[in-house]
Amino acid sequence: MTLKPSWVASANAADHPFPLNNLAYGVFSRGDDDPRCGVAIGDMILDMRAAEQNGVIDLGDTALFELPFWNDLMEEGPAVWAALRNRLTALLAQDAPERDRVEPLLVPMDGSEMHMPFMVSEFTDFYASKNHATNIGTMFRGKDNALPPNWLHIPIGYNGRASTVVVSGTPIRRPHGQSKAPDADAPTFGPSRRLDIELEMGAIVGTGSEMGHPVTVAEADAMIFGYVLLNDWSARDIQPWEYQPLGPFQAKAFATSISPWIVTRAALEPFRTDTPPRERELLPYLQEPGPMLYDIDLSVSLAPENGSATVICETNYDQMYYSAAQQLAHHASSGCAMSPGDLLGSGTISGPEKHQLGSLQELTWGGKEPIPLADGQSRTFLEDGDTVTLSGVARGDGFCIGFGTCTGTILPALPDPFSR
Amino acid sequence: MTLKPSWVASANAADHPFPLNNLAYGVFSRGDDDPRCGVAIGDMILDMRAAEQNGVIDLGDTALFELPFWNDLMEEGPAVWAALRNRLTALLAQDAPERDRVEPLLVPMDGSEMHMPFMVSEFTDFYASKNHATNIGTMFRGKDNALPPNWLHIPIGYNGRASTVVVSGTPIRRPHGQSKAPDADAPTFGPSRRLDIELEMGAIVGTGSEMGHPVTVAEADAMIFGYVLLNDWSARDIQPWEYQPLGPFQAKAFATSISPWIVTRAALEPFRTDTPPRERELLPYLQEPGPMLYDIDLSVSLAPENGSATVICETNYDQMYYSAAQQLAHHASSGCAMSPGDLLGSGTISGPEKHQLGSLQELTWGGKEPIPLADGQSRTFLEDGDTVTLSGVARGDGFCIGFGTCTGTILPALPDPFSR
The missing domain is CATH 3.90.850.10 (Fumarylacetoacetase-like, C-terminal domain)
Structure with missing residues (x-):
């Protein structure tokens, strides 16, 4: 496998931890905002609560990103995990047709505070x-x-x-x-x-x-x-x-x-x-x-x-x-x-x-x-x-x-x- | 301490596990009903969800018995624990003036199914x-x-x-x-x-x-x-x-x-x-x-x-x-x-x-x-x-x-x- 190019330019550096191939899941906040789920892409974070609210991400009848934890997605199981990864890849790939819808949902990683990404059961x-x-x-x-x-x-x-x-x-x-x-x-x-x-x-x-x-x-x-x-x-x-x-x-x-x-x-x-x-x-x-x-x-x-x-x-x-x-x-x-x-x-x-x-x-x-x-x-x-x-x-x-x-x-x- | 008499007659037997002195907390259901919190008194269970809904139990602004677990009460701390115990004692004591409001909230223990009384954290x-x-x-x-x-x-x-x-x-x-x-x-x-x-x-x-x-x-x-x-x-x-x-x-x-x-x-x-x-x-x-x-x-x-x-x-x-x-x-x-x-x-x-x-x-x-x-x-x-x-x-x-x-x-x- 080689680098999957993204329209988020910083994600394309060979030594960047968060290229399109990664799509790591975290929970972030900025300033006084509530913590919310986000996906790392290059130097940016895709705000998943906003993406779900405006319909860019739609994985079914139930909202999965209302809470600032990834547990709700986990509970959906591997088919939904794969569907989300496919959708994120399509949205963030080099020539993504929906780039204009996604770009406003990105915030800089710099200046974001990170929180526990999931509730630890045991x-x-x-x-x-x-x-x-x-x-x-x-x-x-x-x-x-x-x-x-x-x-x-x-x-x-x-x-x-x-x-x-x-x-x-x-x-x-x-x-x-x-x-x-x-x-x-x-x-x-x-x-x-x-x-x-x-x-x-x-x-x-x-x-x-x-x-x-x-x-x-x-x-x-x-x-x-x-x-x-x-x-x-x-x-x-x-x-x-x-x-x-x-x-x-x-x-x-x-x-x-x-x-x-x-x-x-x-x-x-x-x-x-x-x-x-x-x-x-x-x-x-x-x-x-x-x-x-x-x-x-x-x-x-x-x-x-x-x-x-x-x-x-x-x-x-x-x-x-x-x-x-x-x-x-x-x-x-x-x-x-x-x-x-x-x-x-x-x-x-x-x-x-x-x-x-x-x-x-x-x-x-x-x-x-x-x-x-x-x-x-x-x-x-x-x-x-x-x-x-x-x-x-x-x-x-x-x-x-x-x-x-x-x-x-x-x-x-x-x-x-x-x-x- | 001696027996505290209750108007629930079965609770007054000297060898009964659930006299007014006890007031044990559980979660029960009957037939197809949802599980809900209840208090043991003699051979009966006081339905706490119903008691809270009709105002017989009122411990503050937040409903504590909507979920079929006692965790919400636990989180309120010892002052609220004591307030609930005092209130239950007053409602169920021998000459309780509010007996008529409480009696319809009792269901027989017999025929009730018991569930986990609380969510175990660790x-x-x-x-x-x-x-x-x-x-x-x-x-x-x-x-x-x-x-x-x-x-x-x-x-x-x-x-x-x-x-x-x-x-x-x-x-x-x-x-x-x-x-x-x-x-x-x-x-x-x-x-x-x-x-x-x-x-x-x-x-x-x-x-x-x-x-x-x-x-x-x-x-x-x-x-x-x-x-x-x-x-x-x-x-x-x-x-x-x-x-x-x-x-x-x-x-x-x-x-x-x-x-x-x-x-x-x-x-x-x-x-x-x-x-x-x-x-x-x-x-x-x-x-x-x-x-x-x-x-x-x-x-x-x-x-x-x-x-x-x-x-x-x-x-x-x-x-x-x-x-x-x-x-x-x-x-x-x-x-x-x-x-x-x-x-x-x-x-x-x-x-x-x-x-x-x-x-x-x-x-x-x-x-x-x-x-x-x-x-x-x-x-x-x-x-x-x-x-x-x-x-x-x-x-x-x-x-x-x-x-x-x-x-x-x-x-x-x-x-x-x-x-x-």
Whole structure:
């Protein structure tokens, strides 16, 4: 596939994240306006509420863009998703006959504020990069118990907290929590001193499944509406003390950031790639009928307050051992009902090389090996004022499918978190 | 406190679960009618939608009972909760002057179908009965590692799945899942053969908390709207294979049943009781300023298909080491935002005696000691057609505060779960 030219000139640059091939879905506002759904095209946003109100977009009897969330479209299912994508492509293509109707509906991305693109129904986080699981396992449980015996058979995941999934740009308050030093007799409660990131992709479930009815991997793939970048902020001092025996809880519950633009599965089709060879044969319900991972370059940068940004990680989504489709099929395997708006975090994406590690825990080997930053600084874990930015892009022949960025700046812990 | 007499005669029996002292909140329908909110009074239900429409109930400018859920009332906060309870008490008391306006709004409980009383925002399950934690720990990790070192310091919990919380009476499909026999080389996928129950109480969060802001135990207590019975169905063969290192997932995700009537915190006030003495001093953020547990008798019965029911467990909610208020305070301690409609499962409630154990896993010691049932039957784990019924009641001086029952019948596993 090559670039699809658009009459929105900025969309035609070979390195622009939002060409006509992409058509990413977000929610924006300008000034005092209400937030509303919009589609990214070059440096502009197509106002979907206005487009639906004036009839440029008409997907049936029900208004799908009255609310500032993409959930209503998700619930319509894949046929309507395809119809919308076809219609948008026709409206924005180089020689679109309806250009005059559409042009007044475009607003500049510059100066627009982005909001959560969808209502998160439930959030599940996985643990599906083998390099990450091995690294974390080595640090938490020792080299001999690094990879749990179930890891090569199950896309391991746990339910996370949906109420604290926030859009890129939302400041992240350093959390308080319980932790215990290895040699201490009792735990203490205070601000986390080992605040970390996790570079992940988030898959958004678009169509649900019925309680009591598992889905195949192929069905799961078709249920996925799109993908976002996801930063699963983590408190590495709270986590080891609390996580046995029932898994991470408050170490992960305080915040998860996502990028504001949903890149649809349709836009990513040219970038499908296979998961790595299986080291143990998977049970049939988890076997993929085709390539369901994507070739997406990912990076993380870290900038101290008033300082320059340093790229601290460059990796690729193709490092996952399990695809989102496999994770979703496993999630529904017991008959767990899946809902439109469910968000599945891939788990931290780490490659085999040092510069490909997706968390500070791994990059600094548990805080023992500080990483250098620009301006002579260094880091083990995050300091107040640090800004972390995830970026993602799939690179095609003369075009890109970009995710934009997912950023967050660390605010100091509340001095007295219980005062009002 | 003694019985508050009502002009609804059935509500005045000393052993009736729904006297005027209770005023439990549910959602009901009759025949082809839409589900709507109702209040239990004796053998009758007060139709709240009708009461609001004709002005008998008027809590302000906004209609609170248009939707068949109690969430809209929850969001109004404790002052409105108290105003409604006062108004209902005045309307239904022995010599209520407005009896003639209210009587036409009553419908018989008999013949009414009960629905989910609220929309579950997120579901969190805890592990806060010391007897249960010790028993399960012994079976899963051995006697020496039974109680994890954090257990006396943290009300341990994990995020569960809200999409499969169902109302009492909903049939429970036996789930499929991955399990591995201890001596097997690889796991298999098939119907669970160790299907279990967990006797729990569910606390319903009525008012939310802001992201980034923990709450005190006293604030947490005030945020709780009410309580229900909760059966956390569990697949004990899926659980041990999947739960390391990130906690239970599909073993718990397929179904959770709750009783249909929300018993408000206000109704339970006379039954407050202290948690047991602390074995280790808790960190200040978890210390209770007063009694926040409740004296509620609980029981479980099991009836085979076409067979008689046998009571297999009798215990009390006062067996918990941590109260729901402590659990909620811990849940928000990292700044995790809590939402109206969040459901917190207490964790299995087991007493120290054999007949006080709240799961078959404990009652049969991992399936090794079958328990006798009526009609010469016995059980290790649940069989198809079995009906499990939880019951709960707080016993006052000449009156009861009843929870009614929480039941579920096991359907056979789907022969081919992936066929359509």
